[in-house]
Amino acid sequence: MSIHIGAAPGEISDTVLLPGDPLRAEWIATTYLDDAVCYSKIRNMLGFTGTYQGRRISVQGTGMGQPSLSIYVHELLAEYGARTVVRVGSCGGLLDTVAVRDVVVAMSGCTDSSLNQLRFEGLDFAPTADFALLRGYVERAEAAGIPHHVGQIFSTDAFYNDRPELRDRLTQYGVLAIEMETAALYTLAAKFGARALSVNTVSDNLVTGESLPAEDRERSFADMVELTLATVTS
Numbered sequence: 670m671s672i673h674i675g676a677a678p679g680e681i682s683d684t685v686l687l688p689g690d691p692l693r694a695e696w697i698a699t700t701y702l703d704d705a706v707c708y709s710k711i712r713n714m715l716g717f718t719g720t721y722q723g724r725r726i727s728v729q730g731t732g733m734g735q736p737s738l739s740i741y742v743h744e745l746l747a748e749y750g751a752r753t754v755v756r757v758g759s760c761g762g763l764l765d766t767v768a769v770r771d772v773v774v775a776m777s778g779c780t781d782s783s784l785n786q787l788r789f790e791g792l793d794f795a796p797t798a799d800f801a802l803l804r805g806y807v808e809r810a811e812a813a814g815i816p817h818h819v820g821q822i823f824s825t826d827a828f829y830n831d832r833p834e835l836r837d838r839l840t841q842y843g844v845l846a847i848e849m850e851t852a853a854l855y856t857l858a859a860k861f862g863a864r865a866l867s868v869n870t871v872s873d874n875l876v877t878g879e880s881l882p883a884e885d886r887e888r889s890f891a892d893m894v895e896l897t898l899a900t901v902t903s
């Protein structure tokens with residue numbers, strides 16, 4: 670086991686879905702995976718492995734924010750041999766065209782975090798999705814007629830931000846949505862030579878004030894998870 674994940678070697682698949690909420694991890698495992706086994710309960714950050722259409726898949730909660738996600742993703746990549754990691758999350762739209770229930774497929778992630786400023790000694794690294802995964806997801810979303818947007822996402826360190834006016838500049842520059850994890854996920858995948866993608870259902874829109882009722886969130890999340898499973902098992 671690693672420090673934060675209680676799995677024995679071999680108990681985690683090389684392909685891992687990453688919801689922020691550990692209860693979403695449990696929901697994905699019990700809804701979609703056959704023979705799902707919970708491999709970790711440390712800090713209640715649940716992780717499961719099962720099979721989807723015969724392929725071994727794991728699903729691991731990451732918690733909220735880049736520091737928390739980085740702990741789990743680092744250990745998955747460095748200690749458990751994960752090679753394909755896909756965030757299945759939610760985000761807030763920053764453009765009025767990005768409506769609730771739509772999916773934002775993050776091609777790249779900018780951030781106000783100092784993690785990469787420190788890592789690259791001031792150089793601006795551009796955290797980027799794996800192109801084959803991104804294309805695979807987008808082709809399936811197009812075929813299924815699921816509204817989606819492909820572009821840049823903003824991974825903020827502060828949900829409650831003292832300078833919300835900065836968001837207006839990101840809107841002006843066409844950044845699609847705000848969330849709190851993608852830039853770190855793409856950076857760690859690059860570090861370990863792995864493939865990463867981040868797909869996020871729009872739960873609210875910061876420009877229009879639109880918000881998705883809790884009971885409607887599960888359906889759009891389910892559509893997104895189904896497309897993700899189809900993409901990673903193809």
Ligand code: HPA
Nearest residue numbers: 759760761828847848849
């Ligand atoms: N900020 C950060 N993350 C989010 C938001 C937000 O407004 N909405 C959904 N995820």
